[in-house]
Amino acid sequence: MxxxxxxxxxxxxxxxxxxxxxxxxxxxxxxxxxxxxxxxxxxxxxxxxxxxxxxxxxxxxxxxxxxxxxxxxxxxxxxxxxxxxxxxxxxxxxxxxxxxxxxxxxxxxxxxxxxxxxxxxxxxxxxxxxxxxxxxxxxxxxxxxxxxxxxxxxxxxxxxxxxxxxERDLEAIAREDQERIADELHDGIAHDLTLILFHARALPRQPDEVARHLSLTTIEESAEQALQSIQSLLSLMRDTTTEAPPHHEARYNGGVVDAVTSLAELLDDAGIVTQVSVPDSSVGATSAAERVLIETAIEGVTNIIKHAPKSKAASISVHTHPDVVELVIANTGPRSSARSNAASGGRGLRRARQRLVQIGGQLESGPEDEGWALRATVRSAAE
Structure with missing residues (x-):
């Protein structure tokens, strides 16, 4: 001293x-x-x-x-x-x-x-x-x-x-826990509830028994997943030694390519014809970057189902470049749907943008001529 x-x-x-x-x-x-x-x-x-x-x-x-x-x-x-x-x-x-x-x-x-x-x-x-x-x-x-x-x-x-x-460290830890719980509520439970709400509304208008069975199955699976997430959150808040709830990419096995394919099936099940374009091999991004891309894809697909359920079509594509990996999610529909989707830039897109910035990526989203588009980029592992 x-x-x-x-x-x-x-x-x-x-x-x-x-x-x-x-x-x-x-x-x-x-x-x-x-x-x-x-x-x-x-x-x-x-x-x-x-x-x-x-x-x-x-x-x-x-x-x-x-x-x-x-x-x-x-x-x-x-x-x-x-x-x-x-x-x-x-x-x-x-x-x-x-x-x-x-x-x-x-x-x-x-x-x-x-x-x-x-x-x-x-x-x-x-x-x-x-x-x-x-x-x-x-x-x-x-x-x-x-x-x-x-x-x-x-x-x-x-x-x-x-x-x-x-005191600053404790406040930072408390804020981090609050953000983690809020992320779990928004990214996971809200995602499941959006699917439940959509298929519950569509159930009376389903044209055949196959479509009704699909909606019922989706409602049941999403409700079970939401219940598990709530139980995990309650355990986490009651006991600090409990492990954190699993990330949502665990619901979509594999990397970002497999997740995008599964998310496209959700849109198809919701009656929104979706085109998927992904590379044949690995995207060449780090595991952390792929996790953020998956979370961003979940947010984009959830917003389409929630804010633009009458979209005519949608597309999800993953492009690999020498230095970056790009995720693009777009939907086409009436102008009213585009304006509705434009109003959805709340916590979900803000948190997705923050996560991308933390790993050196970026997020752009906004209305296009026939709908809405979201573009997320991250650095490739080889850069």
Whole structure:
């Protein structure tokens, strides 16, 4: 700690020490006034003493200014009076300088004290035998006391900063947990509920038994999946040791190509003819990038079913380029559907954009001539 530059930065006195200093200076001024009243005269020594005490009091507000006031007054007192008492006061004040001032001020104070002590020892007889050693001892004790107070203040500053850091970390963890739960609610449960709502509405209008059976099966599977997700979330919130709910890509086995194919089947089941275009081999993206693309695809397909259920057609394509992998989801339908879908840029698209940005990707979405399109790009693993 003593080697740290921040430890030796100028600092203010602790509020308790400041109050104690003001009380002590007040007592000394009262005593000095009492001596003046008792003697019946006001000498230059009394003036120097009063200014010196006021200089010490200034450490409570402006330590740097106070240090130089003390040094100047003590120098004047020693040079013009040859008083050893001024040396003693200068030695004691070294403690306040050590607590509050920068190293160069402390060194200046020590050098001045040494020079004045040598001057008095040579030019005057006011110092008793061994007085030089006494001044040196008092100055050393004052300096060590000052450093001790600085250590206490520095430790308090460190503890306050550490507590603030811990509070920020806890807040960040809490926000991360809230975002994770919100993502699970939106990306998973809301996705399942959207399918349930769509097929429940379409069930009375299904033309044949096969279509009715398909809607009922989708409702049942989606309800079971939503129930499992809710149970996982409840366990997570009740017990922090419980593992987090599984990512939604587990519902779509394999990588982004398999997920896109499964999502296209959902659109087909919803009566929206969907074209799929995917590469024959791996897309060449990292597992994290593929996971984000899958989550983005889920969001895009859910928005089509939710906001544009009367779309004439849709398309999902995955394109691989030398440096990026691109996912494009588009639907075609009445202009009213496009405007409705345009109003869906809420939490889902915002979170999808955030996830892509975190891995160096980007997301663009907006209305087109005949519908709505979403384009997501991520860097390829080979880049």
């Amino acid at each position: 003593l080697r740290s530059p921040r430890f030796w930065e100028p600092r203010a006195l602790h509020p308790v020490v400041r109050l104690l200093l003001i009380v002590i200076i007040g007592v000394l001024l009262v005593v000095a006034v009492g001596f003046v009243v008792e003697s019946g005269e006001f000498t230059r020594y009394d003036l120097l003493a009063g200014v010196f005490y006021l200089g010490l009091a200034a450490f409570a507000w402006h330590p740097m200014t106070a240090a130089f006031i003390v040094m100047v007054i003590s120098s004047v007192g020693v040079v013009f009076t040859g008083s050893g008492g001024d040396l003693l006061e200068l030695a004691i004040s070294l403690g306040l300088v050590a607590v509050t001032c920068a190293p160069w001020v402390i060194i200046t104070h020590v050098v001045l004290l040494g020079m004045l002590t040598a001057y008095v020892a040579v030019e005057s007889t006011t110092l008793a035998a061994g007085g030089v050693y006494g001044i040196a001892g008092i100055a050393t004790i004052a300096f060590l006391v000052g450093v001790a107070f600085r250590v206490v203040a520095a430790r308090e500053t460190i503890l306050v900063a550490e507590r603030a850091r811990v």
